[in-house]
Amino acid sequence: MPAGWMPLCAALNEGAELILTDQSTWLEPMAEFGLNCRISVPLEAGISLSLQKDGLLVRGRISGSIIVPCALCAEDALITLRHRFDSFEPFPPLLLSPDKESEVEVDGYFIRWSAALAGKMAQGHGRRERAESLKLAGKTPGRGRRANESYPQDGRREAGFYAAGDLAGLEINPGHLAWEEFAQSLPQLPLCREDCAGLCPGCGHNLNHGPCACAREEDDPRLEKLRGLKLNK
Helix, strand or coil: CCCCCEEHHHHHCCCCCEEECCCHHHHHHHHHCCCCCEEEEEEEEEEEEEECCCEEEEEEEEEEEEEEECCCCCCEEEEEEEEEEEEEEECCCCCCCCCCCCCCCCCCCCEEECHHHHHHHHCCCCHHHHHHHHHHHHHCCCCCCCCCCCCCCCCCCCCCCCCHHHHHHEEECHHHHHHHHHHHHCCCCCCCCCCCCCECCCCCCEHHHCCCCCCCCCCCHHHHHHCCCCCCC
C-alpha cells in the first residue's frame, strides 16, 4: 500500500497487517536528509495496530538490504535489515480528558487529529467510516479493561480516552513510522567486513588492499622520553 495519511478506522479495517512496499517511503527521506544510502534489496515494512483506550499498540517489522559507506574505509557496506519493533502511540490530547490538560506529548508524526476529517464525518459524508469506527471501538476492549467491558457506543466520552465516534477524526501515517524505525535500525558503525583494516592515516590508502609505503613506527613517539627511565626498587 502507498504511504501517506489515512483514516485510522480505514487502517484498522485493512486487516491484521499494513504492508508498505512503496520504496519512496524510504527514498524520499533519504534524499531530504542527505543520507548516503542505496537500496539493494527492496525494503518492506509490516505494521499491526491494536486499539487501546488511549492510543494504539503498534507492532511491526522491516526487512530488506541497503548499501552504505563503511565507517572505516568508505567502501560499500551491505547491511541486511531484519528489524522488529513495538511501541505505544498515544492519541492526541485534543479530545483526551477535557477537564484537565493532558501530560502526554504527541508530535503528530504518526497519529494526528484531523479537524477536516472530523467535519466531514459530522456533515454525514462519512457514515461508512463512522460506522466502522463504532464497530471497531465496540469490539476492541482497551488495554487494562476487563474482558466484559467495551468502549461506549453512544458517543459519550469517559475522562482520559476517546469515545467511539471520535475515532473517525483520527489519521495515521504508516510511512512516517516505517521511516523512523528504519532510521533507528541502522548500525552506528557499518562495516564492509568484520576485519576491515580501514585507511592509512598518513596517505589514505585502503589497507584492505594491502600495506602502503608509509613508514611504520613501532613505538609511540610520545613515550620517547620515558625509554631511558629507570625505577629504583
